[in-house]
Amino acid sequence: MAGKQYRASLLIAEDEESMRETLKLNMELEGYEVTTVDNGPAVIKAVKNEYFDLIILDIMMPDMDGITVCETIRMQHNDVPIMFLSARNSGADRVEGLKKGGDDYLTKPFNLEELLLRVDKLVTRNKKIKEPRAVNDTYEFEGGVIDFGAHECIDKNKQKQELSKKEAALLRLLTEHEGEVVSREQILQIVWGYNVYPTTRTIDNFILNFRKFFEKDSRNPRHFHSIRGIGYKFTK
Template identity: 60%
Template sequence: MINNTNNSGSILLVEDEENLHEALKLNLEMEGYSVTSSFDGNKALQAVEQEYFDLIIMDIMLPELDGISVTERIRILNIDTPVLILSAKNATSDKVAGLKKGADDYLTKPFDLEELMLRVEKLILKNRKLQVRENISDEYTFGDNHILFNAQEATTWNKQKIDLSKKETMLLKLLIENKNEVVTREKILQVVWGYNVYPATRTIDNFILNFRKYFERDSRSPQYFHSVRGVGYKFTE
């Protein structure tokens, strides 16, 4: 069996067959993963909306809401967590339907446990690589603004020098690494604040407002820092 000690992550396991669920949960936890259990489609969707996961393992035949529908709704919400479907349906048309609705991988039952663990590891590693779009150096300049990440300092367009908090620096770096792309609120809270269960907070909004005060010539008509209603935030250059 694969040793994932250095690659552990959080997994949402959505499977209504209790014996199989418990067996999978036990084996995943033995490999170092943190596992959250869900036994029906609606509960799975609620969990995904409230927590960050590195991977979702999804059965198709579920009470309340089937796994394909859950996967489709997750993608509509712009949540890009990888989804590995487990299903007794092995027809090519079923696999194609699952992948078209947003699944990243499809494994038919019965399956080999070691193969499952390998696919889990590969999907989590791939997801983590995709989260960092662009590696940026210690210094970054946009417009007439200049940031020193390691020193947690910035010089603004009007030559004002400011000290940045650690969280401000981390959020700036995350947004700039993903420039011109929307970064979801969930991803920001996980990466910058380390929240696993997200509180109701305007924390990120307040940070974005501060960035506009620092770096925008007209904070009411921002050029760089944008809020995308209901989705997340974007740095545009």
């Protein structure tokens, strides 16, 4: 079910070893990259350091239960899909899990095929980003001109500036989604192309460079905006 070119990354949080290993094996057979942990705090730590396409989260775990873990992740403005697994089957438990930010809720024991279908659906939904606007190889706006193919730009002072491959790719992504907030996770996935995060400073420094090139007043940017805790936005 997982795509062959991009192997979606799953985090499985389950304190029962046999269940954890069974889930890991079956997800790997489906082509997913799988990380496993056995307690709540380990989930929080993993999510801070790595990008995941989906978290499969047991509710009854030591140190911190799954509901609290989910709530903590959502408070960090992270919208990674979360599927709860639980032995609890009451309507109230389902409602509580979904109210706290869960995307799906499956009770144990579960049908493996159903689990795989639900995982595929959540991963597929998460991968979708709005269709990019068509942007030519040369893009003009008030701040200057960007030549994506040549990896260079003309800045606000009509001076030519060289761009790194990553800078050009990030500029293309932001201009293709002009007016939309592009999340940090989407930038890392599309521009960097891997799951382990560089530091937040890496992207911030790129944005600072863009402001030096294109903004009349870099302290009050008109074009390149940082949306705290969420991502970045370009406005023409």
